[in-house]
Amino acid sequence: MGKSVAILMTTYNGERYLSQQIDSIRSQTFTNWTLFIRDDGSKDKTIEVIQRYSKIDDRIRFVENPSKFHGAYYNFFNLIEYVKNNYQFDYYFFCDQDDIWKEHKLEIQLLRFSKDDMPEMVYSDMSTIDASNNLIDISINKIMGIELPNINNLYFIHAYIWGCTAGFNHALLEMVPSVDIDKDYLYIEKLSHDNYFAKFALEYGKVLFCPEQLVLYRRHGHNVTTSHHFKLSPLNVFRKAILGFNELALTHAGVYNQTLYMLKKASGKNPLSDRLLEIQEVIKIGGLKGVRYFYQNRISRKQLVRTIGLYTIMLFGTYKKYIMKELL
Template structure:
């Protein structure tokens, strides 16, 4: 039986402090039939040199040289990578952050689970450990989210990180055109899987997610609490744009030409298009479209 091919996509930007550890952890994977495609977003440190060195050591590692080499942001970087591998021979895609460290069985364990449950467009995600830059464990996540919250809540607040997921070819083909309205590539692929396929959870830690001053997770967390009154008032001023962005995102999601498996996105769009704000709020609460915490829920209801 032919071994399944896994394409790993990594977006990098000024990652010289952490990149070596991450690439080494991928090279050490017990599952060996993978290719690593790295898109650099205009780094001005040693990131590209580090990747080039690994290219010479392992033929499965590729630095993709796009025609325009400027900075585009994480969403567009992953979008370009997905288009790059689209014509290639592969069965599954995984996503890698430049500053994490994968456990050696990450690909093996995720793929084994995928092969057992795969049916149609499929996304599977795993647990992870949150560590500091020295590898010390800060937090081990429990399996709370997938048990406590309904899948429709992913439309309001996504808890599934791209670095923990594997998607099959069928889902990748459906979600390849990531719209600019999406929060990120992982948010979009979760919405596509939610609407047209299936989402599964593997309650197993497969990687160390390293938290430090410069990574995306840390910056989002800091910004959320940076001068909250000013930030909240500024958000309220742009609430019309916020609602329109969500409407446009749902329209693009529902325009994918494939049989739908759930009506969450359709219902969400109908609620967003309801003229009365009070009625929108009531319908959101009635149908379980709430955030993972009270702060997120209240803010979203005020914004829409």
């Protein structure tokens, strides 16, 4: 029997673009997939769209949502646990409700996985489109540099592995510690599932990059990452540094909180390596120690102005007031 793929999609008020995304999945050249869709209490006709497709294509499954916790990350982690506990596939792919997949996406990414049992994640470049499907940028990698330059960057910068482009094998799913949403709900509210899985893949397996643009990522006013500025001019950086320094510190603290949570979960399985212990210490101490670590390990962004912001926040330790005390 051939490879099997589970596609994990969460939805919320997504009726406007959902049909285009599902149609793009149904048009994939690789066809042995099952699409699991978990809604988070949509007030529009999203559920009607899902049910309509599930009636005409038995590869599409609507997953009930009885959870008392609501939000994009809660929904994704709940869906991951549901599929993990009830099914087994060879590969798993994250999927947003409002993008469009190129027809060869699954086929190309599946070819990038190794044939061994090592935990692996594969992600790709993507193009951006607007609400009317007009092309904005042909390559996010050319703008932001999302091809991960070194293994340490992801612990301090979440600008590389976008969940809407990412897939992983069953070995990684089994290796990544499950999250207890009832117990850890404060952390999970802002814990990105893609970066959580990616860090475990980096540390205990492989992360592989496809240079092809395999997703048309939609930029509009309602998606979770729409506030992310792909292009940042020196003037915008200066304005942000002066007027929004606390906001910038909060953004960096969000990344560091997620890294500390991942390290906490990893230490529950095995003792942390010296390298991970050093990363943990750098986040906790910051200051000159953090800047020295950044320099020695070549932690940087593709754009110089972003790198300056990264170093400045670390040097002054302004992120520390936003670090969750339970993780220190």
